[in-house]
Amino acid sequence: MEDSYRHKGMRRQLVKVVRSKGIKDERVLDAIGKIPRHFFFENALVEHAYQDKAFPIGAGQTISQPYTVAFQTELLNVKPGDKVLEIGTGSGYQSIVLLELGAEVYTIEYQKELYERTRFALPEMGYKANFFFGDGSLGLPRFAPYDKIIVTAGAPTVPDALIDQLKVNGCLVIPVGNAKTQQMLRLTRLEGNKLRKEVFHDFKFVPLLGDDGWKK
Template sequence: MKDTFKHKGMRQQLVKTVAEKGITNSDVLKAIGKIPRHLFMDSGFIDHAYVDKAFPIGADQTISQPYTVAFQTELLQIEEGDKILEIGTGSGYQTAVLLELGSKVYSIERQKELFKKTSKFLPKIGYRPKKLVFGDGYKGLPEEAPFDGIIVTAGAPFVPKPLLSQLAIGGRLVIPVGDEVQTMTLFIRKDDKEFEKHEFGEFRFVPLLENKN
């Protein structure tokens, strides 16, 4: 669990790469520069930790590409104290980024082994989400709604209605929609019935699986 000067230097290089790709939010860049991403990966793959690529973490899941994490986070426009729901805890790296931005994070993971591992790991390195839940991300977390932001970290073939309904007015849902390739999509809730939709190009995610429990 070491974080050395070498790691810090590699992180600054990663921040530079992500910024060159178009990420401008200084808080997001600061979070990428601060979080020891190598600790979220198996020790044999330290060399891959600060390359701007996704990487397998077991259970057919990946730790997302840092640029993608930064891109989705930037779209959320988080303000300190915002309530954020994360669908797909995974390794917990995206969770850590959301926490660095001062949000209250509620996160759902449907892979039992990942859920157990990440639940133990995050507090060990100082990251404490409000709630980590083992369950079906398609259903969201109605008992904690409404949320200022919802982020889906896996490819969804369609937009789950419960997620839209759990957004606060003015809240933002960031979700990659599609089967083989996904379109990064942002929904902003205008009022009870109306949502504004924006699309931001193509990404590739592992699929969001439902009813896995």
């Protein structure tokens, strides 16, 4: 897999676009600028890799729009060493952004095809995460609690299991709504199981599948 000067130039342009849309965290922008997103695309589709848009990756899923990845990551405010649970591995692009920020990443994927593809592809690219196949709407309780949890699919409601698996002062970033549009939420778990809820822009994600998501 080649990462040429041309590819790096296309990434620099992508970073400018993402920055122009309001992303301010330089660490997040640096991560977007480092990651060879074209590795997730066939050679004939490389031009699409550095456009700020989502793109189909099979199994009814997409590689997320870079701005969306940056927006969720900025809300998550990842610190080096944070233990982060990602619900919806998908292509693995969001996982790599988290790894670039120094997170210890646990990521779970509902679609077997994508799980098998990503758990081999990311190590080949030099990235190490903890990959799991299963129902992400239920979280990953055996490795809880987590400093941060990020959900990369649209949920009908906030799954209780994910709140339960957060550390005190930990936060969950999740898009919640109907099948057409979702509001991005950041929920911070406070002492005494209280929650602080912040509401951000509307987005459109593929549905979160599973017992506490949209049942398939």
